[in-house]
Every structure is written in structure tokens, then in C-alpha cells.
Amino acid sequence: xxxxxxxxxxxxxxxxxxxxxxxxxxxxxxxxxxxxxxxxxxxxxxxxxxxxxxxxxxxxxxxxxxxxxxxxxxxxxxxxxxxxxxxxxxxxxxxxxxxxxxxxxxxxxxxxxxxxxxxxxxxxxxxxxxxxxxxxxxxxxxxxxxxxx
Numbered sequence: 001x002x003x004x005x006x007x008x009x010x011x012x013x014x015x016x017x018x019x020x021x022x023x024x025x026x027x028x029x030x031x032x033x034x035x036x037x038x039x040x041x042x043x044x045x046x047x048x049x050x051x052x053x054x055x056x057x058x059x060x061x062x063x064x065x066x067x068x069x070x071x072x073x074x075x076x077x078x079x080x081x082x083x084x085x086x087x088x089x090x091x092x093x094x095x096x097x098x099x100x101x102x103x104x105x106x107x108x109x110x111x112x113x114x115x116x117x118x119x120x121x122x123x124x125x126x127x128x129x130x131x132x133x134x135x136x137x138x139x140x141x142x143x144x145x146x147x148x149x
Contacts, residue, residue, distance in 0.1 A: 012051040015041055026057055079126060086123040090116055 008014065012021050017038055024034050025048070035043045093116040100109045 010051050011047050022055055025052055082126060083123060086119045089119045
């Protein structure tokens with residue numbers, strides 16, 4: 001099998017010109033042009049129609065499209081799952097940070113804030129945002145901490 005589906009009974013499949021004929025069929029060239037170009041094969045419309053039916057590049061294309069579509073959907077679902085997990089992490093840290101007494105647990109507050117920032121940054125990276133939200137959020141956190149002093 002040199003290219004695609006072949007049939008050992010098919011005159012075109014057995015030909016050394018198989019790939020070139022297949023390419024012409026894919027390009028939608030008229031049968032008359034193919035017959036004239038490969039006159040040594042004594043082709044006719046029946047030969048070409050039969051070959052085109054088993055060399056069904058349209059069906060192969062649709063099947064490939066469906067496989068790619070499925071892969072894209074699976075990949076998209078994984079991205080959605082990752083984004084949901086990051087959202088949940090951000091929400092948990094947000095809730096937790098409100099319960100922390102900065103005087104008693106300054107390190108816990110710092111760890112929680114860093115976790116939130118990393119989750120937000122990763123979420124933006126996954127979503128394809130070019131801006132770095134970390135620097136702006138870090139400035140806001142630092143400003144808030146200074147106000148509490």
C-alpha cells in the first residue's frame with residue numbers, strides 16, 4: 001500500500017502512477033485529462049470511478065476531521081478542568097485569607113497570598129493573556145499590608 005486505500009484487483013492501484021492519479025482525483029481533475037495523461041494504462045471512466053470509490057479521500061477526510069475534532073474537544077475539556085481547579089484554589093485562598101489574623105500568622109497570610117497569585121498567573125497563562133497580572137496584584141497586596149501597619 002503506497003498511499004491510502006488500495007485494491008489489488010484495481011488497475012490504478014497496481015499502477016506505478018497511483019500516487020499521481022490519486023493526486024489528480026483529489027484536485028478534481030476531469031477524468032478525460034487523467035485518461036489522456038496515462039494512455040498507456042488504457043483507463044476508462046469505469047476504472048476511475050471504481051478506483052475513486054475505494055480510494056475515498058472524502059470519507060478519509062471526514063474521518064480525520066472527526067478524530068481531530070474529538071481530540072480538540074478532549075483537550076479543551078482538560079483546559080476547562082484546569083481552569084476550574086485554579087478558580088477553586090483562588091476561591092479557597094480568598095476565603096482563608098479573610099480568616100487569618102496578620103498579626104498572629106503573617107507567614108500564613110504570605111503563603112496564602114502567593115498561592116492565590118500563582119493560581120491567578122497560571123490561569124492567565126493558560127487562557128493566553130499576555131499581561132502579567134501578578135505584578136499588579138502583588139502591588140495591591142503590598143499596599144494593603146502597608147495600610148495595616
